[in-house]
Amino acid sequence: MSDLPNALALQRNALWERLGLASLIMPALLLIMVTMLLPVGWLFYLSVLSDSGAFSWEHYQRMWEHPSYGRTFATTFRVSLLTTGICILLAYPLAYFLSELPKRAANLCMVAVLLPLWTSLLVRTYAWLVLLQRRGLINNWGIELGLWDEPLTLVHNLAGTLIGMVHVMLPFLVLPLYASMRAIDRNYLRAAANLGASPLRSFWLVFFPLALPGLSAGVLIVFILCLGFYVTPAVLGGGKVIMVSSRIANDIEIFFNWGAASALGVVLLVLTALLILGTARLTRLGNIMPPGGRP
């Protein structure tokens, strides 16, 4: 092999090419080191220190012993599940509609879908507060139109939290769903119809499986974002919907207990990671592109 002319030089070239490629990820790798791994490591370190600074599992022990922590985690998962579920119900038909539009019209509509992402989260959340409160726009209109007599409690409870969170999360589901639906060759649906599938069966047997990678990607993104969500539940939940994030904030701002807060953070992180692994196993998330997307 190596007695071929220029064999060594060619090998060297190949090596440089690989190194060049690898160097492209260095900035991102450094950034993740500094902004992710170090703080998370630090969190973990803090969570196993007692108040006196000695090594101890007391923060985890407390979480295990106090039922209120369990309730907080249950609330967090319930709110996240509900939000994700409502988002699916809203986003699926919307994404399907968009994927059927001509490209130009669809792009325009996508801008409308993404528009909320360009405004501050806090502004949007307080806007919902204005709309949903006892004497807010929605209650006034509802009563004036005679839809209901007494002002509904739409805020500072689960309903308000869900409304706000669904609003924030919707684009994150529509985006991957739309992309994966757009990539589905409509000839598959024609073929299904031709072979005898009613529209409903052709949707269930052909369209849904082909759009599944987009759906599972979007669901995962939304659910994970929900788990750690702070601003909207804190403002619209009004202290009645206590999620892990609120509890962490309380521990730090009110009790100055970094250890307890860190332990909460670590548990949430581990639960989330387990969840991703589980879902990835179930839906083969690696396969984000629908198989039909390839020519």
Added chain:
Amino acid sequence: MARNSSLPITIAQVTKTYGKVSALDHVDLHIKSGEFLTLLGPSGSGKTTLLTVLAGFTRPDGGSLKFGDAEMITVPPHKRDVGMVFQNYALFPHMTVAGNVAFPLKLRGVVGAESARRVERALEMVRLGGYGARGVDQLSGGQRQRVALARAIVFEPRIMLMDEPLSALDKQLREHMQIELRQLHEQLGMTTVYVTHDQREALTMSDRIAVINGGRIMQLDTPRAIYERPANRFVAEFIGESTFVPVTVAAGRLMLAGQPLQTAEPLPADGQRLLMLRPERLRVLAHSEDPGPGFNLLAATLAATVYQGDSSLLQVALPDGTRLQVRSASIGAAAPTEPGRALRLALAFQDTVLLPPDGAPA
């Protein structure tokens, strides 16, 4: 697989316009039971639109479509019970080969061993026996084509539609599949409507060809009649090579460059006509050779020769300067090559074909 009963198709007055563009213009067409009919035309001619009307994917503005005696024009695609092979095959990427072929059976309530048996038999018919467990993306283009075919025949439809099914294959495979498709059709006997823009494919495979242009059927006839007796210039130009020479029929005589010609068909009424000459039907006569009765003779001079392997294409000029093309086989006496040489050409009466003049209604 038992020989299917097949159904005739009757299309009447089917019209479809997109904005101002007329994709189908009052199309009438009767396709006989068990017939292999090809819709042949250039892209944008309306041939594919007509096929998708048959399949139910395109909703026409009006007209009637009957399978047998049943009116189908308002029936949704999934209730039409026709097999179809798509241009890009449209095999479901999330199913195996067997899953794809079993799909129409599953929708008809055929499952389990019966389904497996019929799937395997359909795959054997397209010579893919044992491929059932493969993924669709593990197949070559030709194999995908066969799977699409197996999926379309497995539920024994009485009508089969094919939308340029061979256009994605390379030339050799395409010619091989043409023969196989034709054999399969003879075996199963279903009424088949085949769309192509490839004239040779149409001539090879069809019982009859409908040449389509501008949403209208320009001619409907057997391959031989379409080639030998095209109805108009469009058909003659689209199928095969030809030279067109404007001629005049006067006083019951047809003259070309001062030389009288006879035709097999009775001459049309006096007036302008277009003479169609197929290059391979003109023959260069050897010195003093007599072609015998039934041939027109034309004096000409050789202008140029182009060698094309199996044959040579000669450019010849008639005394009045009219240029013709003559195809001369490469075997036997070599084609003359020196420009300016005087030639005598023989043209059989039945190959002397007159068409309506340019600009006349088709």
